[in-house]
Amino acid sequence: MSEHSAEAPPLAVVGGGVIGLSVAWRAAVAGFGVTVFDPAPGRGASWVAGGMLAPVAEAWPGEEDVLRLGEESLRRWPGFADDLCAEGADPGLSGAGTVVAGADRADVEQLSVLARYLGSLGREVSVLGGRELRRTQPGLGSSLSGGLLVPGDLAVDNRRLLDALIDAASRRGVRFVPAPVTTVSRTEVRTGDSVAEFAHVVLAAGAWSCGLHPELADRVRPLKGEILRLRARRGSLPPPRRTVRAVVEGRPCYLVPRADGELVLGATQYEAGFDSTVTARGVRELLENAERVFPAIAEYELVETAAGLRAASADNLPYIGALTDGVLAATGHHRNGLLLAPVTADAVVALLTGAEPPAPAVAAHPDRTRETQEESA
């Protein structure tokens, strides 16, 4: 099935999460001979995610670079999904839209800021009172004060996407080495006792990237996130058809339906080092908030509890670009790995082939943090 010749420039991708797999697939299509190193491809932070592709709702004031990169990637998502489907690997992209709910007046206040912002970006958005909210999405809690309808919003089934990327990459001849990388020295990649030399190395190891290159050592840190997966039981109200985002007393909460009937609840966010245990408090808070937003879930089956370690950067922008000769970073995607996969993959392939990367990706060059840190020092 491999299309590239023995002379294809050899590329190592360290990390087989959504970023590494997207880079590997796109690079293989572009003619590289790709090897992905990961002990468990597709099972990192991107496995533990809701899959909302909503750059605005994740952005904070002052993070315009993050928003621009997100909007650029969102524009690329439909084409990215079509290309995957053309490879026979459907990632489960949904355009059912989002309902955003606010629990109390202060929460609704916060949403009206979001509505104005979406409007200024030319996005379609309707402001809903409490009753309209429940008419738009039956089953929402009677105590919710109001909300928004964002019809265009996209979501992706993160697990289908990961499987689709592994499929598509494999068909394009990408080789998988199921071993953890211990060191990357120039363009040499070491796993246990064996070392291999590549023309290029892409570091896409998420939170673990900090241990793989001195330039990333103090710039990527793990940020724990917990999610739950629920399933409606016989006789209980079916899950919402759209993504439901909510702000409950200032805390964000989301419910993302899957085509197979599961409902993903997320997500907590903690600084806990490399500890990825699911905590009692995290599960309790997720369930409490979600019951307030969509009370029927009380009767749902709790199918799975999971925690993942997201790769956080200081400014919430990822690192995309050259670290040293032949070594590129594609990490630090924080809560946005699924959203940013298309633009990251396109940027990395552009940098590898000497083409111009998408303009908003330039701000994500690894050098920028160093400068910021030096300025503030």
Added chain:
Amino acid sequence: MSEHSAEAPPLAVVGGGVIGLSVAWRAAVAGFGVTVFDPAPGRGASWVAGGMLAPVAEAWPGEEDVLRLGEESLRRWPGFADDLCAEGADPGLSGAGTVVAGADRADVEQLSVLARYLGSLGREVSVLGGRELRRTQPGLGSSLSGGLLVPGDLAVDNRRLLDALIDAASRRGVRFVPAPVTTVSRTEVRTGDSVAEFAHVVLAAGAWSCGLHPELADRVRPLKGEILRLRARRGSLPPPRRTVRAVVEGRPCYLVPRADGELVLGATQYEAGFDSTVTARGVRELLENAERVFPAIAEYELVETAAGLRAASADNLPYIGALTDGVLAATGHHRNGLLLAPVTADAVVALLTGAEPPAPAVAAHPDRTRETQEESA
């Protein structure tokens, strides 16, 4: 390893939960040739349990027969455990005692009734104010109003016990058939296409017993119970050393520490037919209540969520005794299977050998419910 001869009277035990396994082991010791039928021995309702051996706290006013049977079994527990240990199978019996806590004044009121009752039975018990309670068991929630210390209380590690019983039974030559029994007709036991004839059959299939004998059809029903297993994380307060029982706004809650560092939280109780899914509500309520009783568990790892189907009878007494010629019941143990295992096994072996069963077991004869039902009809 088998000690019994080919002429040992053949006995079938249908169901390999704590009751079936205890009967099988004790009957094998008494010289029977025992076959246990269960697709997954040791993995029924008794696998999903706290392991408190506290008959009084589980009894309700008017249920003196249940209490007498429980007290009789409690007296037999140390000997039962010693006998298992002598077979090289330690069930993890703990005598660390129980702290009972009440969340508010009404809960403490309820506990003072329990204290008087324990006193009248000659059990040692101390009444504690809120501050004494927290001094007795550090880590208990500051909002708890008061409680009791019951030093003598026993608890057993239910999973170690089940493994120990399987071990001890196997060493005594008990044969395990890992198949579900479809029908029991007189003393013939059918599994799929094969039928085997026995001298005696003991029905110990818990909630599933209702489908195996017409005399049990409308007298045993499933009662769902959910439990959680937690584990302290580095830096979090260690689990309590004693069992902690609590009443939180009228709802019972228990935390039972295990020697291996796990903490079992229990238990919900629902009528849900044969549905044994873990629900969002059940998990949320268990965590909420337990956090109020022992706040440090918020930071614990949530290791497992599980649901089991207890076998409930109309009057909370089990059914122990002959149903028809050669067929005995040992089922309907409700929340008390672990507590009642020794007395049930001794009663069944006595009935099989023509000896006198322990006096309190006589009230548990299957005929009594039929009479009660006829009286009330």
